[in-house]
Amino acid sequence: MDHSVTPQYKIILCWGSSCQKLSSKSILDRIHQKIDELKMGNNVDIILSGCLGMCSKGPILIINPGYYIYGKITPEIVGEIIEKHINQNKATAAYLIEEDHLFNRFYRIFGDVKFYGRQMRIALRNCGIIDPESIDDYLSVRGYESLAKSLALFTPNQVINEIKASGLRGRGGAGFPTGYKWELTAQEKSSEKFIICNADEGDPGAFMDRNAIESDPHTIIEGMIIGAYAVGAQNGIIYTRAEYPLAIDRLHIAINQAKEHGFLGNNILGTNFSFNIEIRQGAGAFICGEETALIHSLEGKRGVPRTRPPYPATKGLFNKPTVVNNVETWANIPVIIQEGAAWFSSIGTKNSKGTKVFAVAGSVINTGLVEVPMGTTLKEIIFDICGGLPDNKTLKAVQIGGPSGGCLTKDHLDIQVDYESFAEIGTIMGSGGMIVIDNKSCMVKLARFFLEFSQSQSCGKCTPCREGTKRMLEILERITTGNGKPEDIQKLLRLGNTIKKTALCGLGKSAPNPVISTITHFRNEYEEHINEKKCATNDCSALIVYEINDACTGCSACIRICPTKAISGIKKNKHQINQNLCIKCGDCFDICAFKGITRR
Amino acid sequence: MLNPLDIIKKKRAEAINRIIGKGYFSTIRVYVGMASCEIAAGSKEVMAVFEKAIKQGLNDVYLSQKGCSGRCNLEPTVEVVEENKIPVKYGLVNKDRAKTIIDKHIKKGQVIEEWTIQ
Amino acid sequence: MISTIQNDAKLNSLRAYINSHKEMTRNDSLLIRVLQKAQEIIGYLPPEIMNFIAQEMSIPRAQVWGVATFYHYFFLKPVGKYIISVCMGTACYLKGAEKILKAFKEKLNINIGETTDDKLFTLIEARCLGACGLAPAVSINGTIYGQLDEKKAYNIIKKYINQSK
Ligand SMILES: Cc1cc2nc3c(=O)[nH]c(=O)nc-3n(C[C@H](O)[C@H](O)[C@H](O)COP(=O)(O)O)c2cc1C
Ligand code: FES
Numbered sequence: 019m020d021h022s023v024t025p026q027y028k029i030i031l032c033w034g035s036s037c038q039k040l041s042s043k044s045i046l047d048r049i050h051q052k053i054d055e056l057k058m059g060n061n062v063d064i065i066l067s068g069c070l071g072m073c074s075k076g077p078i079l080i081i082n083p084g085y086y087i088y089g090k091i092t093p094e095i096v097g098e099i100i101e102k103h104i105n106q107n108k109a110t111a112a113y114l115i116e117e118d119h120l121f122n123r124f125y126r127i128f129g130d131v132k133f134y135g136r137q138m139r140i141a142l143r144n145c146g147i148i149d150p151e152s153i154d155d156y157l158s159v160r161g162y163e164s165l166a167k168s169l170a171l172f173t174p175n176q177v178i179n180e181i182k183a184s185g186l187r188g189r190g191g192a193g194f195p196t197g198y199k200w201e202l203t204a205q206e207k208s209s210e211k212f213i214i215c216n217a218d219e220g221d222p223g224a225f226m227d228r229n230a231i232e233s234d235p236h237t238i239i240e241g242m243i244i245g246a247y248a249v250g251a252q253n254g255i256i257y258t259r260a261e262y263p264l265a266i267d268r269l270h271i272a273i274n275q276a277k278e279h280g281f282l283g284n285n286i287l288g289t290n291f292s293f294n295i296e297i298r299q300g301a302g303a304f305i306c307g308e309e310t311a312l313i314h315s316l317e318g319k320r321g322v323p324r325t326r327p328p329y330p331a332t333k334g335l336f337n338k339p340t341v342v343n344n345v346e347t348w349a350n351i352p353v354i355i356q357e358g359a360a361w362f363s364s365i366g367t368k369n370s371k372g373t374k375v376f377a378v379a380g381s382v383i384n385t386g387l388v389e390v391p392m393g394t395t396l397k398e399i400i401f402d403i404c405g406g407l408p409d410n411k412t413l414k415a416v417q418i419g420g421p422s423g424g425c426l427t428k429d430h431l432d433i434q435v436d437y438e439s440f441a442e443i444g445t446i447m448g449s450g451g452m453i454v455i456d457n458k459s460c461m462v463k464l465a466r467f468f469l470e471f472s473q474s475q476s477c478g479k480c481t482p483c484r485e486g487t488k489r490m491l492e493i494l495e496r497i498t499t500g501n502g503k504p505e506d507i508q509k510l511l512r513l514g515n516t517i518k519k520t521a522l523c524g525l526g527k528s529a530p531n532p533v534i535s536t537i538t539h540f541r542n543e544y545e546e547h548i549n550e551k552k553c554a555t556n557d558c559s560a561l562i563v564y565e566i567n568d569a570c571t572g573c574s575a576c577i578r579i580c581p582t583k584a585i586s587g588i589k590k591n592k593h594q595i596n597q598n599l600c601i602k603c604g605d606c607f608d609i610c611a612f613k614g615i616t617r618r
Numbered sequence: 619m620l621n622p623l624d625i626i627k628k629k630r631a632e633a634i635n636r637i638i639g640k641g642y643f644s645t646i647r648v649y650v651g652m653a654s655c656e657i658a659a660g661s662k663e664v665m666a667v668f669e670k671a672i673k674q675g676l677n678d679v680y681l682s683q684k685g686c687s688g689r690c691n692l693e694p695t696v697e698v699v700e701e702n703k704i705p706v707k708y709g710l711v712n713k714d715r716a717k718t719i720i721d722k723h724i725k726k727g728q729v730i731e732e733w734t735i736q
Numbered sequence: 737m738i739s740t741i742q743n744d745a746k747l748n749s750l751r752a753y754i755n756s757h758k759e760m761t762r763n764d765s766l767l768i769r770v771l772q773k774a775q776e777i778i779g780y781l782p783p784e785i786m787n788f789i790a791q792e793m794s795i796p797r798a799q800v801w802g803v804a805t806f807y808h809y810f811f812l813k814p815v816g817k818y819i820i821s822v823c824m825g826t827a828c829y830l831k832g833a834e835k836i837l838k839a840f841k842e843k844l845n846i847n848i849g850e851t852t853d854d855k856l857f858t859l860i861e862a863r864c865l866g867a868c869g870l871a872p873a874v875s876i877n878g879t880i881y882g883q884l885d886e887k888k889a890y891n892i893i894k895k896y897i898n899q900s901k
Contacts (some may be wrong), residue, residue, distance in 0.1 A: 028704055127697060127705045128687060131735055146651065146687025146695075155682075157626075157633035166626035224828025225655070232653040233685020260809055261865065263878060264654040279629065301768055303806030304863065318767035319799070320806040338764060374868070379690070379827035379868040386869065387688030389694045420826065437724035446838040453826050467829055471863075477806075658867045658880035690869020 027062045027104055028130040034069025034138070034391075036364060040077045056105060064232060065130055068138035068381045069365060071121045071357065085126045089115040120356060123147050123159050133384055138365070140373045141189075141349035142389045144165030145233035149270050156236040162281055164355035166245050169289050172355075175439040177248040178204055181351070182478040183359035185371030190216055190307075191422065191449050192524070193370070193437040199341060202331035203249040206339035211251040213242050213293075213464035214335065214342045217258035217265070217312050218300050220307035220455075221420030222471060224451035226375040227345035229387055231258070231265040234349070235272035239295060243281060244355060246293040249341055254295040257312055257486035260302060269297050269415040282408055304421075306476035308523050309334075309342040311477070322477045323523035344449070346375055366392035370436035374450060380417075381456035384409050390435065411456040413537070420477075421468045422528030424535030425461065444535055446528065460557035461540040462547050465533045467496040483526030486517040490533060492517025499560040502548035507537060512515040556617060563618055566593050570614035576606035587602035630719055644680040646724055647699040653686035660712060661694035667716035679724060692735055707735040746777050747788070754792045764795050767803055771810060780811040816851045816858040818896050820844075823873045826862030831871040832885075837861070840874075841885040842891055847882070856900060 031037075031046055053062050058062045072078050075089035079096065081103050088099055091113055102108045118442060128134040128146070139145075148155035156162070168177050182197030203211060219227040231238060242254050256269060266511070284292040305311045306321040313335050315321040333537050334340025336580060349464060350372060354362045365372045369510055372394040376399065379385045383405035390399060396416060400406065407413055415425045424445030426433065433439050440447050455464065473487040490513050493506050514530030521527045546552050553561040566576075572590040584600045587593030595606070607615045620628075650656075650665045668681050689695060692709030696719065699705040706729050708719060715733060722728040753773050757763050770793065774785050781804050790797040805811045818835070837848075840859055849867050851858040859882045865875040870882025881892055 084702045127699065128707070130704060131707065133689065134687070135736075142688065145685045147684060148684050150685045151683070154636050158637055160630070163626050165629070166622035170622040220863070221826075222863040223828075223868060225864060228866045229653055229655070229686050229688065233687075261862065261875075262654070264657070280625075287625050288620060289622065294676045299772065300809075301772065302809035303676035303807050315761075315768060316765060318765040318795075318803070320802055322806075336765075377868065380830050381870070383690065384691060385827075386690040387686075389688075416861070417826070421671075439781065451826065453830065455830070459830060467826075471824075588813060654880070655867050655869055657874070658870055658882055693869060 019097075026083075027058075028082040029033070029062060029064045029100075029170045030067050030070075030080040030082065030125070030129050030135060031064060032070045032072075032076060032080075033066035033136075034073065034076075036069065036073035037076040041093060042077050042416045045077055045079070045091060045096050048093045048096050049100060052100045056101065058104060060261050062104065063130070065132060067125070067135040070125060070129075071119050071361075072115070072117055073136075073361065073364065075115055075117070080125070080129065081102070085122070085129075086150045087115050087117060087122075088113045089117075114524075118160070120160060120353060123193055125162050126517045127229070131387070133403055136398070137389050138373050139373055140353050140365075141230060141237075141346045142234070142387065143238060145229060145387075148234065150233050150235055151271050153236060153272070153279060155593070156234070156364055160356070161236050161352075162240055162279075163245075164196075164352035165240050165243050165281060165384050166287055168355055169287055169291065174204065174248045174250060175443065177244060178460040180359045181354060184354045184362040185359075185366070185369075186347065186354060186362065187370065188344055189346035189350075189374065189449070191446060193447060196343060196347055196474070199331050199343070200249050201247065202329070203251075203339040203341050204358055206332055208339050210253075210336075210338045210360055211249055211336055212335045212339060212340040213246045213249070213251045213254035214312070214330075215242055215254070215256040215310065215345060215348055216310075216312060216342055217256055217262075217308065217345045218307040218312060219259060219262075219345075219449065220304045221449050221451040223379060223420060223453060224377045224449055226377050226387060228259075228262050228265050228449045230345050230349055230375075231262070232268055235265075235268045236276065237280070237352055238345055238348045239269075239272055239276055241351035242295060243293055244285065244351050245341055245348070247291055250338070251341070252293060253353050253386060254293060255316060255335075256295060256297045257306075257316060258297065258299060260299040266297060266299065273297070289572045301479070304471075304521075305525055308525060311523070312342065313340065320477075321481045323525070325522060346450070354612070367434060367436045367438075369438055374435060374447065376450045376452040378404050378452045378454065379457075380453040381407050381411055381413075382454040392436045395432050396426070399435070399452070400431070404454075407454065407456055411458070413454065414457050414459065415455040415461065415536075416449065417453040417455060417464070417532070419446045419528075420451040421472045422446060422524065422531055423448045423451070424531045425464075425539060426535075428540045435615065442497055444538065445531065458555055458557070460498075460553050461536045462494065462553075463498055463536055463557050465536040466491070466498055466504075468532035469529065470495060472525060476525065476529075480520075480522035480526060482517045482520040483529065486513055486521075487526070487529050489513055490517075490530065493531070497544065498553075498558045500547075500551040500558075502544075502551075505549060506548060507541065507544050510534075511537060543600075559604070562602050562604075562608060563597070564595055564600060564602065564604070565616045566614055566618070568592065568614075568617045569612050570610075571612050571613070574612070575609050576615065581605065625677050636703070641680045644678045645700060646678065647680040647682070647697075648724070649682050649684040649697040649699070651686055651693060651695045652683040655690060656686055656693045656695065659693040663713050664694050664696060664711050664716045667713055676720065676724065689735065695735070708733045709735045750774055750777055750785075750788075751792060754773045754789070754893060764793060767793065767795060767800065770805070771804055773798075775810060780814050780863065783813075790858055798802065811858075814855070816856050817900060818876050819858045819860060821862035821865070821875050823863075823865045823867070823871070823875070824861045825868065825871075827864070827868035828872040833872040834886050835886060836872050836889055837890040840893070856897065 079088040099110045186196045187193040306315045310322045311321040311323040330340045373390045476483045478484045514534045570592045577585045582599045584596045696708045696711045786800045790800040873882045
């Protein structure tokens with residue numbers, strides 16, 4: 019006997035913008051009404067999903083189990099559909115649609131889970147669905163169909179126009195329009211051109227690209243082949259971090275399979291277009307994510323950036339025209355070709371089309387990878403999809419864009435994710451790292467963490483970045499260890515803005531961002547550290563003071579554990595801590611069974 | 619000569635046939651997450667439990683690895699999919715849970731609600 | 737000239753690797769790959785090996801040294817049997833990676849970039865290992881250990897010490 023408590027039916031109603039315009043809202047009301055009428059409230063779960071991709075047949079309603087897709091439903095008819103389906107086990111054939119849509123496979127399995135249902139999976143459509151080591155699995159979900167379509171129906175120029183019209187912008191951080199970049203390379207008269215996939219994923223705390231490669235490598239390869247056809251490139255390179263061994267293995271497997279099937283190599287799919295891809299591993303330098311540094315690294319040199327222009331699109335690898343795009347950018351290409359530019363550009367905001375993948379981590383219940391349409395608010399991502407913060411913690415800040423990005427506060431939760439709105443508030447979209455920070459973390463220390471990272475990764479070529487970030491770091495170290503001076507905040511701002519203006523490449527130009535944005539939004543914390551020598555979160559260990567209070571029973575447990583013998587006292591009498599010897603390790607605080615130690 | 623669209627159509631049909639040949643239409647399909655994050659969380663051990671069960675006679679089950687669906691904090695994840703039933707998604711699966719999933723869910727049809735991802 | 741490198745078999749396999757790409761155009765662009773291969777074979781990049789590579793590839797020594805010292809991945813000193821890389825990525829940092837790093841430092845009595853006297857462990861920092869969901873995480877020769885605390889860190893070291901006995 020099955021005592022299952024989960025509802026038997028899960029109804030997915032498309033809540034994408036196109037379906038919403040077509041009266042999803044009154045449909046939802048009607049569904050609720052009908053279910054109440056039928057007294058089926060306990061048996062039916064309703065999930066509002068992100069766009070399911072079948073807009074032209076919307077509004078879309080899906081009834082699970084069985085994944086019955088109903089299209090073009092109306093508030094008038096929906097009641098009948100539900101009643102027949104649920105009460106009489108009969109589908110209303112007139113509204114059923116058979117659709118082999120690219121996204122169906124994902125939602126068929128995951129659509130009823132709120133975490134996934136609210137997302138929209140374009141780049142990640144196959145992640146967690148297919149066996150990444152099986153090209154058969156990829157082919158079965160219509161893999162390489164976009165390549166065939168491009169070769170059979172489009173001229174290279176038409177492919178470029180399609181990508182241009184889609185409004186796709188680079189997902190590696192800067193958001194340059196992809197189609198225009200391709201056009202620049204296509205226009206170059208050169209017998210040799212290159213395609214590069216930037217899989218050097220630099221942001222420490224982001225792992226979208228690794229996951230996309232490990233879970234669906236063929237999508238990226240297919241995207242690259244289409245790009246090569248469009249711009250006329252013969253060779254492609256995937257530049258990936260050496261720290262990603264599994265991703266590298268899977269790429270090798272996928273490339274070999276693609277060769278066997280004639281998707282790579284000479285005369286692809288019987289045409290006279292030929293293209294090859296090889297994999298190159300980075301050697302552990304964050305700066306090599308920057309495209310000109312990456313190219314130097316591929317040439318066997320030190321990975322230092324150079325000034326642009328000329329851009330790689332005209333003078334790239336070995337001085338030949340080269341298209342450099344991020345992993346996620348490539349993963350979008352097959353879908354755009356398959357579904358068309360008009361569809362793709364209907365998703366998102368005015369100037370930012372499609373979706374963006376975020377790696378959400380930190381103080382949040384559901385950590386993970388989230389792909390949402392541009393225009394989704396931070397609140398929806400953090401609270402609706404990721405379930406908010408654990409243990410009733412309160413949100414203090416959201417850090418976006420890693421070491422190049424900035425911090426937002428809870429006042430920014432209604433901001434819609436897109437390139438422009440992030441730029442307006444002084445941060446960047448970045449590659450997709452999103453860290454949720456609660457009240458327990460010190461913002462000054464966090465700024466120091468990011469700056470330390472950028473500083474250690476500075477290649478040393480230009481002075482503002484090499485020396486400037488070092489000076490900034492010294493100041494931050496001073497502040498977090500209780501030696502800050504009143505003028506330090508001003509100094510940080512001045513230095514930061516100078517570096518932003520004068521540094522050679524994006525690393526230096528963005529390195530001060532975390533510091534500047536935390537000063538903007540959390541200036542009081544800086545002041546507290548400097549003026550009162552206090553860190554309210556106790557995160558800056560040097561500013562913590564441990565003292566023994568009256569709850570001390572004199573058990574001497576702390577005396578025994580103290581590594582520097584800073585605690586003394588007689589048994590059964592209150593002990594004392596010698597502040598000059600205390601190294602603030604907190605061991606006494608942790609071991610005391612009587613709450614006899616105060617930390618402040 | 620075949621046009622690329624015809625070639626891909628044929629390739630897709632062949633691929634689907636090969637997948638069916640491997641038992642795709644078994645009553646139950648089981649997917650185990652195998653990206654490096656899943657593996658770090660222990661999914662190889664979980665996979666081994668299912669592989670062993672199949673070797674020891676559990677039949678009518680199609681077992682496959684899959685990539686990561688992005689639920690970091692609930693990994694390793696396993697899906698049990700049956701036609702005309704809502705696919706069941708399990709989180710935080712370890713060796714013992716995998717064994718229980720085989721004994722209760724796959725063999726007796728009892729979904730273990732507490733472990734499902736909602 | 738390459739007297740300090742006892743193992744000729746290793747040298748030969750490196751030479752074979754370089755020669756296998758001799759015909760390629762622009763083969764000097766493979767320098768990083770060759771250095772990676774050398775490190776894979778020998779474990780680190782001693783000066784003699786860098787000079788050897790310069791000679792075999794007809795690249796100025798200065799360039800080989802320049803490249804080898806630029807990238808964090810290359811070790812210029814011998815490393816231990818196990819390379820412990822402690823993730824200092826954002827997610828791990830927020831979940832207490834500093835404490836984990838401190839625990840390893842104290843237990844092994846070495847600093848970042850150093851190797852224990854028994855040549856068993858080398859300690860390095862890593863950027864994100866891609867296991868943020870399991871933060872804080874470390875990777876030891878490619879195996880990832882997640883959700884660490886100080887105690888687990890000690891146990892892991894113990895495990896490897898026992899293993900190598
Ligand atoms: C310091 C720095 C680090 C970067 N790291 C990456 C990276 O890890 N991955 C990436 O795709 N782009 C990175 N970029 C952006 C690249 O320079 C380049 O703009 C991008 O690869 C272009 O691809 P897209 O147009 O598809 O985004 C970085 C840029 C800078 C300045
Ligand atoms: S930040 Fe440590 S694994 Fe990602």
